[in-house]
Amino acid sequence: MKSLRLTVEHTAETIHPVHRFVCESDAVERELLLQGNTTDDPETFLFYVEGDCEAYEAVLDGVPALAEYDITPADGDGFFLYVREASADTDRAIFEAFQRETVVVVPPVAFLPDQTMRLTVIGHGDQLQASLGALPDELAVRIDYVGEYAGEPGRSLTDRQREAVAAAHELGYYEVPREAGLVAVAAALDCGEGTASRLLRRAEARLVAEALEGRHVGPERSLDG
Template identity: 50%
Template sequence: MKSVRLVVEYDAETMHPAHELVCESPRIEREYLLEGRADDGVETILSYVEGDLEPYERTLEATSGLLEYDLRPTGDGGFFVYARSELGDSGRSLERAFDQETIVVVPPIEFRPDRTMRLTLIGHPEDLQATIDNFPPGIDATVSWIGDHAQAVEGRLTDRQREALQVAWDRGYYDVPREGDLETVAEELGITTATASTLLRRAEARLVEDALEWNRQG
């Protein structure tokens, strides 16, 4: 088995309106797809969004093919999204691209303001290549790294979480005694203190979980 990290870029015709909002609105920072499935042309997803709920809900309500949704604020600068939508042509084509026998998508999938989606896949090399080759027109994939499937553990951290950890490390947030504070980290990242805290706590939880799992396997 191999793992690959993909950077997927959408054109204007294939980008989902909610992702467009992430790119265009200063009130929405990131969206992370935590779980998702497609069945008979209907996609069901659970996401976490960093930002304000109001503009996201307005965009969601105006989106064609939306069947139902539920938004739940977390109280720390973000909210969860449960939504069911009918897939369009590009969505169905993308679903077929991922429908390879050995492919596993490692969550979360990150939607970024630079009009890209970042995700990690695990599978046989031929199925990984088939997935990339079958992406529909208007959606281009670039491989940022290839490794053994154990390296996909790194893919469990989003790029934004890794960025937050790097800034926190560089500013002495993890020094003993601590030299940097959360406010400094938040200021450098250009986000609120609450959002910075959430990013670091989620990243730390993933790293601890992975370390404990590795210890159990060893």
């Protein structure tokens, strides 16, 4: 079964008001669509969001298309959002593009601060191509990966490797210029520098190998690229 990882870029005219808020404000760090029912109107969705709940809710209250919503706190700074909404024409067209017999959208769908949404879909090649062709013309669509589906990026990391990469990222180890070194990462992991270095190198090697699996197609809406 073929798998695609896609980046879909909205314009100022097509972006949802809440996604626009994610792009323009530092109040939200992550917004993930976990599940949705788009067969009825209004449509029903479940999101996971990390950030300032009050600021996020203030934006929700200003969206006329929302029929109802409910927020449930999660661990840390996260919360779940259950929402029912009458979708705009562009959003409806996106949903309908992937409503094909063999096509499955693999959650979560990420809404990012660069006006893009990123998602993984699997299915038969001809129907995936039809889905790409049915996406609205005003959206820029990039195919980041084509290959066999084997889970999402990071699937091959051990728990300890994932912990090491998360600690390094949080400390600024991967920033340019680097904000923290191996000493800080090792301290966060409660291990020696050599151990921290091995964990990061092995995790990075696996992530690079995953990134290079399959075929990276580029900006054209075609699986033949």
